[in-house]
Every structure is written in structure tokens, then in C-alpha cells.
Amino acid sequence: xxxxxxxxxxxxxxxxxxxxxxxxxxxxxxxxxxxxxxxxxxxxxxxxxxxxxxxxxxxxxxxxxxxxxxxxxxxxxxxxxxxxxxxxxxxxxxxxxxxxxxxxxxxxxxxxxxxxxxxxxxxxxxxxxxxxxxxxxxxxxxxxxxxxxxxxxxxxxxxxxxxxxxxxxxxxxxxxxxxxxxxxxxxxxxxxxxxxxxxxxxxxxxxxxxxxxxxxxxxxxxxxxxxxxxxxxxxxxxxxxxxxxxxxxxxxxxxxxxxxxxxxxxxxxxxxxxxxxxxxxxxxxxxxxxxxxxxxxxxxxxxxxxxxxxxxxxxxxxxxxxxxxxxxxxxxxxxxxxxxxxxxxxxxxxxxxxxxxxxxxxxxxxxxxxxxxxxxxxxxxxxxxxxxxxxxxxxxxxxxxxxxxxxxxxxxxxxxxxxxxxxxxxxxxxxxxxxxxxxxxxxxxxxxxxxxxxxxxxxxxxxxxxxxxxxxxxxxxxxxxxxxxxxxxxxxxxxxx
Numbered sequence: 001x002x003x004x005x006x007x008x009x010x011x012x013x014x015x016x017x018x019x020x021x022x023x024x025x026x027x028x029x030x031x032x033x034x035x036x037x038x039x040x041x042x043x044x045x046x047x048x049x050x051x052x053x054x055x056x057x058x059x060x061x062x063x064x065x066x067x068x069x070x071x072x073x074x075x076x077x078x079x080x081x082x083x084x085x086x087x088x089x090x091x092x093x094x095x096x097x098x099x100x101x102x103x104x105x106x107x108x109x110x111x112x113x114x115x116x117x118x119x120x121x122x123x124x125x126x127x128x129x130x131x132x133x134x135x136x137x138x139x140x141x142x143x144x145x146x147x148x149x150x151x152x153x154x155x156x157x158x159x160x161x162x163x164x165x166x167x168x169x170x171x172x173x174x175x176x177x178x179x180x181x182x183x184x185x186x187x188x189x190x191x192x193x194x195x196x197x198x199x200x201x202x203x204x205x206x207x208x209x210x211x212x213x214x215x216x217x218x219x220x221x222x223x224x225x226x227x228x229x230x231x232x233x234x235x236x237x238x239x240x241x242x243x244x245x246x247x248x249x250x251x252x253x254x255x256x257x258x259x260x261x262x263x264x265x266x267x268x269x270x271x272x273x274x275x276x277x278x279x280x281x282x283x284x285x286x287x288x289x290x291x292x293x294x295x296x297x298x299x300x301x302x303x304x305x306x307x308x309x310x311x312x313x314x315x316x317x318x319x320x321x322x323x324x325x326x327x328x329x330x331x332x333x334x335x336x337x338x339x340x341x342x343x344x345x346x347x348x349x350x351x352x353x354x355x356x357x358x359x360x361x362x363x364x365x366x367x368x369x370x371x372x373x374x375x376x377x378x379x380x381x382x383x384x385x386x387x388x389x390x391x392x393x394x395x396x397x398x399x400x401x402x403x404x405x406x407x408x409x410x411x412x413x414x415x416x417x418x419x420x421x422x423x424x425x426x427x428x429x430x431x432x433x434x435x436x437x438x439x440x441x442x443x444x445x446x447x448x449x450x451x452x453x454x455x456x457x458x459x460x461x462x463x464x465x466x467x468x469x470x471x472x473x474x475x476x477x478x479x480x481x482x483x484x485x486x487x488x489x490x491x492x493x494x495x496x497x
Contacts, residue, residue: 095210100125109137111165114144117172119210120165127206133158135322136165142318143296144169150297150310151320159322160266163189163296164204167262170294171213171237174261183231183255185216185239187262188287190280192271194219194242194397200266201240213237218245220397228254243271243279250286257286260293265313268299268306277309290315300439331449332429333456336469336482341462343490344432345376350489351430351458352382352410359403359425362412363444364432365465373432374412381496387413415440423447431459434468438475 097118102110109132111124132140135153142149143166153159167187176186189204191197201217208215214234218227218241227245231254239246239255249255263284271277287293295314299306302321310317339347352360364370367388377384385399385408402408404423415435426448435441441459448455461469461482473479 095122102130122210123207136162138320148295148314148317150317153322163264184259185236187238188260189240189264191266197240220245243276260287262294265297269301332445336459336480337485344460349493360410360428361447362430370412384410429457434465438472441472
């Protein structure tokens with residue numbers, strides 16, 4: 001029995017070991033089968049780089065820092081980057097620098113004084129900018145020499161054109177590297193809101209339209225695939241983006257930031273207040289070290305936090321501080337109502353309801369105040385929405401779209417959230433509480449009376465915030481008449497059925 005069993009097992013083993021057959025030869029078209037669920041690839045640690053040597057005009061990036069092989073795919077959805085064929089030359093532009101004649105004027109700086117590229121000068125000429133604003137003159141004096149810079153400037157001082165002109169000049173002076181792939185921007189501009197990104201990108205397109213440089217913008221709240229298609233269609237020279245959407249592209253392996261030569265951070269104080277700095281840190285870690293890139297940082301205020309960030313991200317920066325020429329627009333009619341804190345909401349409701357105002361911005365100092373005002377207005381039948389640091393970015397975008405479209409009558413905001421809002425047709429700005437910083441008052445009332453239109457600001461001065469009025473008047477250089485509200489504006493708010 002035992003012998004029979006061994007014999008049986010011996011035969012079975014022979015069957016289980018088939019004679020090896022020669023392996024088939026692989027054809028060039030054969031592709032390895034993709035695993036059903038690949039494990040994520042850990043990001044490769046960046047090698048330390050030697051400090052960048054000063055770059056002379058026309059010098060290209062060193063081969064040491066140029067990628068020679070395409071990177072591994074970060075995810076299975078990431079597509080391999082394709083090299084593009086050289087762009088066809090455009091017809092020769094007949095415009096000449098002599099067509100842009102600007103006479104020297106005492107106390108003013110011309111763009112001609114910086115010897116900018118004629119293609120860039122053509123764009124400046126089309127925009128009708130013969131002379132630099134103060135911040136443009138000061139910033140360009142440093143950045144065109146390759147220095148880092150941090151600037152304090154308010155809205156309307158021309159800071160956007162200052163860093164765009166500097167950035168475009170750098171890209172035109174230094175040819176792009178020969179080894180180049182899609183999704184590798186040479187200049188990166190980060191801004192906190194979609195509206196600001198769109199504005200900067202439009203200005204960049206106008207200035208760079210004769211240079212052949214490609215400008216792209218990435219923002220949340222818009223179709224991801226549409227933005228991806230433009231990235232796959234052409235090289236990216238200047239990328240303007242919000243932090244969250246840029247990280248989306250970066251983490252999917254669609255955008256790589258190790259070729260960034262110029263990085264701009266606009267409205268750094270707002271990014272701090274809106275909680276974006278952790279995302280910005282992630283982004284900056286993907287760029288070359290600060291010794292190998294030029295970094296420009298702009299902020300409306302120079303707080304300790306902003307200056308700490310500047311020290312971390314810049315190298316021996318030039319510091320430029322500019323005050324706006326006009327503190328408050330002459331097109332804004334300003335009023336102050338003396339009212340007790342308990343009557344402020346009643347006054348707000350009656351002003352909006354009785355006058356049938358359709359597009360009003362209300363400012364308050366604290367997020368909880370903003371939330372309570374918005375909730376009460378909505379409960380009392382007035383369409384309202386809030387803008388503060390507590391509101392997610394995608395909701396902020398929808399809120400602004402509704403406000404622009406007239407679906408929202410009252411937008412209640414903090415200073416941080418409201419400072420960068422540029423919406424045409426805001427008829428009234430109401431300061432539910434007076435700001436402690438007089439500069440914030442100027443920012444608030446500047447939301448109305450834009451583009452030559454007239455506007456009205458109304459401030460409520462109560463027992464808790466009337467102390468803020470004298471510093472505001474000092475900044476404005478004049479008194480603002482304080483009046484008692486009419487009795488009909490203090491009527492009780494009707495109950496909603």
C-alpha cells in the first residue's frame with residue numbers, strides 16, 4: 001500500500017512540473033499590464049542645492065538644476081508631460097519705441113528710464129501708462145537689478161504692474177531652459193482670492209501680449225479639467241493661482257515648481273488672516289531655495305507676522321513703503337450717525353428696507369458680529385450673505401457671484417475679507433462698527449464710488465466705538481459731520497410671518 005502511494009505521488013509531481021518552454025519575445029508595441037490598485041508613490045526628497053551664483057543678462061539656468069529625464073508619475077491619473085515643437089515665429093511687429101514718446105518731467109519717473117524690452121514697452125504703451133506710480137518707480141529700481149523686495153502698498157497704487165513688469169523683464173532677459181516640460185512655470189504669483197488672481201492674470205496678459213510669454217491662472221470654483229487642458233496645450237511662463245488650487249495641481253503631478261525663477265506673494269497679510277500660510281509653505285517648499293529665485297512680497301500692512309514671513313522667504317530684501325496719494329475718494333459722500341449700540345441693527349434694517357437699496361456692503365470688526373448681522377437680515381426678509389475668514393473659499397466665490405448678479409442685496413464682511421472685493425455698482429457702504437485702524441476705514445469706503453461713479457458711506461458711531469472717529473478724521477484731514485438719525489429710521493423691525 002505504501003509503495004503504491006509513493007508511486008502515485010511521484011507521478012503527480014511529474015505532472016505538476018511541466019517542461020519549460022522558451023519565453024515569447026517581447027514586441028515593441030507590448031506594454032506591461034497595469035496593476036489593479038497601485039500603491040501611491042512617496043515624493044522623492046529634494047537634493048540640497050548649492051547657492052545660486054548671480055545671473056548675468058542672457059545667462060540660462062545651469063545644467064545642474066535642469067531635469068534631464070521626465071519624473072515618475074505621482075498618481076495613476078497623472079499624464080506624462082509632452083515636449084512641444086518650437087512655436088512658429090509671429091509676424092514682425094512694426095511698432096517702434098519711438099512711437100512711445102514721453103517727455104521727461106520733474107518729479108516723475110518714466111518707464112523709458114529703466115530701458116525695458118521694447119515688446120514690454122509696447123504693452124505699457126497700449127495701456128496708456130507714460131509715467132510710473134511711486135511704488136512702481138521704487139520697486140523697479142531694486143527688482144530689475146535682481147534684488148528681492150517687500151512692499152507695503154494699498155489698492156490702487158499700481159503695485160500689480162510693478163511686480164508684473166519686473167517678472168516679465170526677468171523672463172525676457174533669461175532665455176528658457178532647453179530641457180523643459182509642460183507644467184513647469186518660470187514665474188509663480190500667489191494671491192489669496194479668485195478675484196485677485198483673475199485681475200492679476202488679466203493685467204499680465206495685457207502687459208505681455210507682444211512678448212510671446214504664456215500666462216495661465218488657476219483658481220478654485222472653476223472646472224479643473226478646463227484648466228488642465230490649457231496646461232497640456234502650451235508651456236506655462238507665468239502662473240497666477242490661489243494656494244488651494246495650485247496645491248491640487250501640484251499634488252496630482254500636473255504642475256512642478258522646481259523651475260520657478262520669480263515668486264510673488266500678493267496681499268501676504270490677508271493670506272495670514274485667511275489661514276492660507278500653511279498651504280503657502282507647502283508650495284514654497286516645492287520651489288528652488290530662496291538663493292536661487294527672486295522673491296517679491298506685498299502687503300497692505302507690515303505686521304510682525306508679515307515681517308517674519310518675509311525674513312524666511314526672501315534674501316536681503318529691499319523694503320518699499322508707499323501711501324496712496326488720495327486718502328479718500330472725492331466721489332464718496334460720507335455720513336456718521338450717532339446711535340446707541342442697541343439701535344444699530346434697527347437703523348441698518350430701515351436704511352436698506354425703506355430706501356430699497358439693492359447692493360450694499362456692511363462692515364463689522366468681528367466675525368461673530370458679521371454672522372449675527374447676516375442671520376438677522378436673512379430672518380427679517382432681506383437677502384444677505386457674509387464674507388469672513390470663517391467662510392470656505394468655494395462659498396466665498398459663490399457669494400460674490402450672487403452679489404454681483406444682484407441675487408444678494410447686502411454683503412456683510414470683515415476688513416480682511418472685504419478689502420480685495422472689487423464689485424461695480426455698490427451704492428452704499430455701511431460701517432456697522434467703526435474700525436480701530438483708520439486705514440481700514442479708507443479701504444471700506446473705497447468699495448463704493450469706483451470708476452468715477454458716486455457712492456455713499458454711512459458710519460454708526462455708538463458708545464463702544466465713537467472713540468475711533470477722531471483718528472479717522474485726522475487721517476482724512478477734515479471733520480465728518482455727525483448727526484442723529486431721523487425717527488423713521490429707528491422704527492421697530494416688523495415681524496416676519
